[in-house]
Amino acid sequence: MSPTTPAADGTMTRMALRRASRGPDLDAGPATLDDLLHQVARGDSAAFELLYDRIAGSVFGVIRRVLRDPAQSEEVAQEVLVEVWRTATRFDADRGSASTWIHTMAHRRAIDRVRSAQASHDREERVALRDHVPAFDEVVDTIETRLEQEQVRRCVQGLTDLQRESVTLAYYGGHTYQQVAELLEVPLGTVKTRMRDGLIRLRDCLGVMA
Amino acid sequence: VTDHDLHTLTGAYAADALDPVDRDVFERHLETCDSCRAEVRELQATTARLAVGVSATPPAALRDRVLAEVGRTRQLSPHGDVVRLEQRRNRPWYRQPATAAAAVLLVVAIGLGGLAVQENRQKADAERLAERITAVAVDPQRTIDTVPVAHGGTGTVVAADGIAIFHGSDLPRLRDGRAYQLWRISGQESQSAGVLGRGGELTGVVTDLGPGDAVGVTVEPAAGSSQPTSDPVFLVRPA
Numbered sequence: 415m416s417p418t419t420p421a422a423d424g425t426m427t428r429m430a431l432r433r434a435s436r437g438p439d440l441d442a443g444p445a446t447l448d449d450l451l452h453q454v455a456r457g458d459s460a461a462f463e464l465l466y467d468r469i470a471g472s473v474f475g476v477i478r479r480v481l482r483d484p485a486q487s488e489e490v491a492q493e494v495l496v497e498v499w500r501t502a503t504r505f506d507a508d509r510g511s512a513s514t515w516i517h518t519m520a521h522r523r524a525i526d527r528v529r530s531a532q533a534s535h536d537r538e539e540r541v542a543l544r545d546h547v548p549a550f551d552e553v554v555d556t557i558e559t560r561l562e563q564e565q566v567r568r569c570v571q572g573l574t575d576l577q578r579e580s581v582t583l584a585y586y587g588g589h590t591y592q593q594v595a596e597l598l599e600v601p602l603g604t605v606k607t608r609m610r611d612g613l614i615r616l617r618d619c620l621g622v623m624a
Numbered sequence: 625v626t627d628h629d630l631h632t633l634t635g636a637y638a639a640d641a642l643d644p645v646d647r648d649v650f651e652r653h654l655e656t657c658d659s660c661r662a663e664v665r666e667l668q669a670t671t672a673r674l675a676v677g678v679s680a681t682p683p684a685a686l687r688d689r690v691l692a693e694v695g696r697t698r699q700l701s702p703h704g705d706v707v708r709l710e711q712r713r714n715r716p717w718y719r720q721p722a723t724a725a726a727a728v729l730l731v732v733a734i735g736l737g738g739l740a741v742q743e744n745r746q747k748a749d750a751e752r753l754a755e756r757i758t759a760v761a762v763d764p765q766r767t768i769d770t771v772p773v774a775h776g777g778t779g780t781v782v783a784a785d786g787i788a789i790f791h792g793s794d795l796p797r798l799r800d801g802r803a804y805q806l807w808r809i810s811g812q813e814s815q816s817a818g819v820l821g822r823g824g825e826l827t828g829v830v831t832d833l834g835p836g837d838a839v840g841v842t843v844e845p846a847a848g849s850s851q852p853t854s855d856p857v858f859l860v861r862p863a
Contacts, residue, residue, distance in 0.1 A: 491686060496690060496694055501765060519764075563676075581674075590641050606636055607632055622670045623669070
């Protein structure tokens, strides 16, 4: 979440008013993000600013978690956020919520960057560069996000070791399931099913509604 | 790979833990598997929560840069316009027809990704292009258009992010001294994207494709022309 911002810079739209009237429940309400995205699809740049303030933190956060390198993460986050604007017209609510659509796109871009970097020769260079980056802190500035983080952490802790490692090595570590199997020294089929039942357990623990 | 195996890949897919080839195979499976699609939707909603769980404060400058770029970026139209013949597009990606051509293209695109690196350009540019070509092949937003070529064979264009990969299949062999040439067509302007060859299986890449630009193929002298000298035998405007 961006450090303040401003719907107050004269861009208070109908959406902003509606959002404000919903009180403190601003963070993950999929309905309101969906509304904003629909506004954005009609070219409403004020709605995009509001959307930005809601999603930039998690988009940037997940990309940085996967890529580690802050400069690259910023670059990919920018690409993704502009892509949200550019392709909002193609968002189809039947296929999932706005949050799912946006974060799936963000994660996919980060992963594609990892995989293409692995294929290229400067991989070692990047790894070396990464070593100079100080460990990052997850600074968040809203209570909603902090609560969300605690809940995610708690649910992830509730998984079995193998489920947790499979899910986090893949999702946060950016490894393919074959690579995860290799890292954990367990059969492919096991990793595949642990990833699936781990996510199913998380879905239930987080009360996810698709 | 059996259907059961594929079904259990929903988790790996939602976590983006499939390599591009597995991803493509699984996405084709999704077209025909309603329960897999439902499960993928739920698991992607779950991974989205994992993303929110690692939120971090982005640099303040990012907001300014994004808003500035948004200010000069045209939004896609909800529906692509059809240039000619029947074209398939704008369906959810998992319903896009899994044509053999698309599968061939995936492989070709990855190959081209490698080739581009060896080209005679700045190494950094070439790598960037290779990355982008590979990205097109695996981009969930890519459009795939397969259209007959005027005098035989079919052409497929896979496009995303300003890059289009053309793949012609079973193109009739041209007489000696003639060749197929690929173009990027922006309004009245045509920019050559290279001579493809005399026929059969031909592949080329169009870069810097702007909104509304078309990908076309004409028959030209074997050495290529600076501007098209005949009507296109193939023309597609990616959505």
